Amino acid sequence: MPSVEIRHSTLTSPDGIRLIAALNAELTGAFPEPGATHFSLNQAQVTGGGGAFLIAYLDGAAAGCGAVRRIDAATAELKRMYVDPSVRGRGIGRALLEALECEARLLGVTRIVLETGTRLEPAIGMYEAAGYARIPLFGEYVSSPDTSICFGKTLA
Numbered sequence: 001m002p003s004v005e006i007r008h009s010t011l012t013s014p015d016g017i018r019l020i021a022a023l024n025a026e027l028t029g030a031f032p033e034p035g036a037t038h039f040s041l042n043q044a045q046v047t048g049g050g051g052a053f054l055i056a057y058l059d060g061a062a063a064g065c066g067a068v069r070r071i072d073a074a075t076a077e078l079k080r081m082y083v084d085p086s087v088r089g090r091g092i093g094r095a096l097l098e099a100l101e102c103e104a105r106l107l108g109v110t111r112i113v114l115e116t117g118t119r120l121e122p123a124i125g126m127y128e129a130a131g132y133a134r135i136p137l138f139g140e141y142v143s144s145p146d147t148s149i150c151f152g153k154t155l156a
Contacts, residue, residue, distance in 0.1 A: 011043050022084065036144050036148075041079045064087075132151035
């Protein structure tokens with residue numbers, strides 16, 4: 001059985017840069033419409049008590065990533081969730097999601113929200129299976145109603 005380890009990292013680490021570049025390329029290919037992709041996230045948002053950036057390693061190789069950032073006193077947002085296509089379907093996304101929810105709890109928030117693309121059916125299924133419910137578009141995503149779906153979940 002492959003071993004998955006989730007570690008704190010930075011957006012600017014070599015693995016972080018590679019995974020984020022792969023995510024950006026995949027999203028740009030899936031959503032070529034102007035304004036359909038939202039790549040905003042910076043290191044300051046995922047450090048110093050404001051959030052976290054995590055990388056999942058499968059048998060020692062960086063296989064996925066995700067971030068959580070506080071958006072207000074009660075709410076955090078999941079960002080930059082990605083698993084390399086060659087290892088999808090092995091539970092890495094779910095493990096990252098659970099780890100990011102734990103990080104959100106450490107931030108002291110009680111709600112977590114996220115945006116995903118309308119064409120990313122496996123991601124939509126994973127979020128719904130993890131207890132996320134559709135919510136109205138929020139923030140920067142309001143401008144892309146044809147390509148964005150937002151979800152929210154109350155943290156226990």
